[in-house]
Amino acid sequence: VRITVDRSACELHGQCVEREPRVFRFAADGSLEHPAEADESLRDGVADAQFLCPTQAIEVAP
């Protein structure tokens, strides 16, 4: 699954980090980090994270 985060929309609520820490995490400087692509086995967690994002900043493509 390919993941993009709209940085202008992200307000660092951290819901994605909470739901799928294997994909989303906060860097030491407090910014959000994630790989451009995650393994298929993580699809559910990524999809949940997308729903849980208060600013709907996460886009997921197949």
Place this chain on the structure above:
Amino acid sequence: VIVGASLAGVRTAQALRRGGHRGPLVLAGAEPGLPYDRPPLSKQLLTGARDAASLALVGAEQLGELDIELVAGTATGFDPAGRTVRFDSGREERYDALVVATGSRPRPRPPALDRPGVFELRTLADAEAIRRELRLAPAVAVVGAGFIGTEVAAAARHHRLPVTLVDLAPDPLRRQLGATAADAVLELHRDRGVAVRLGRRIDRVPGTGRVGTLELDDGSTVHADLVVVGVGVRPATGWLAGHGVSVEGGVPCTATGRAPWDGVWAVGDATAWRTPQGADAPAAEHWTSAVEQAAVVAHNLLRVPGEWRTHQPVGYVWTDQYEHTVQRVGWAGPDDADVLLAGSVPGRRFVSVAVRDGRVVAGTAFGFPAALPRLRAAVRAGSGVDGLRGELAGPGAPASPAGATAMR
């Protein structure tokens, strides 16, 4: 059949399709148009940073792709034995499973404020009406210094309007944010020119037509051409009454989301969920719990009872106050101590926590989103205060989140 095209309703529908539900799926909404996201109504929609079209939770195209039938209708009643739900349009839907997602509605305004020029804020139509009023450059009074009230006050100050914020309580926001952060929010409003009047009741609104002056119980008056009332919400569950279960405080649910009638589930503001241990879950009429409950109910609807999941909320709420985001994790009780743990209150970047028996049970990150993961982990684990203090202050502590404020 999902009743309520709310956040909770829409997310349940989407999750059901994602989970493999192939049968018919009806999503009934009381409001016109596409389902939309509510948090921006009291924030960016009022300041003008976002417009109504940007709030859609799901597009018409996606509804089509997912084969979700969006119908217009307000539920007026249901028949748990015959498994049907009735709508004001006269329409009746038979269900195999019914998901209650009718949300909440504002508590009634004080009778003295039953006048033209007084608004509540719950729906998109409410927010658009208030935005139109703000353009007329009125003097604004906000009644109720909760999240909605303070956000509306900030939006009005964004438009450089004179604002008075009135609350019956001497210490609003404390239950929601803890004393340190609650006081910091109110101080921020004072700094930005809001006249904050706490512990005051509105006694009288002279005249008969549109509101113009509010008389408070200390004899003072407030000039206001526009009044926005935000004094809390009640579950919108009247249509479920009369079937042997009290629903005034929300549809009572187990931690799986099951309501006390066969085939009925409930999500979001309309519910009163229990924790997996069977205790009353703390009031959680908030965005995040609605989404989490939707995922749990969709999961359970598609599985046999042995595979059901339960909702185990940590509790997460946020509010935007001017350029600051304030984030709350967990739930505190009135007897928990509220302690400043890291950062600076005057600097408007800090973490405060609620402490019970030496353990962190809740906490607020004020302008400090980078502290949130550690705070949340501490609340979830019930960590000791000193451990979290060390993590937030010591080496490897979250640095100043450069992006956080610039991103607004």
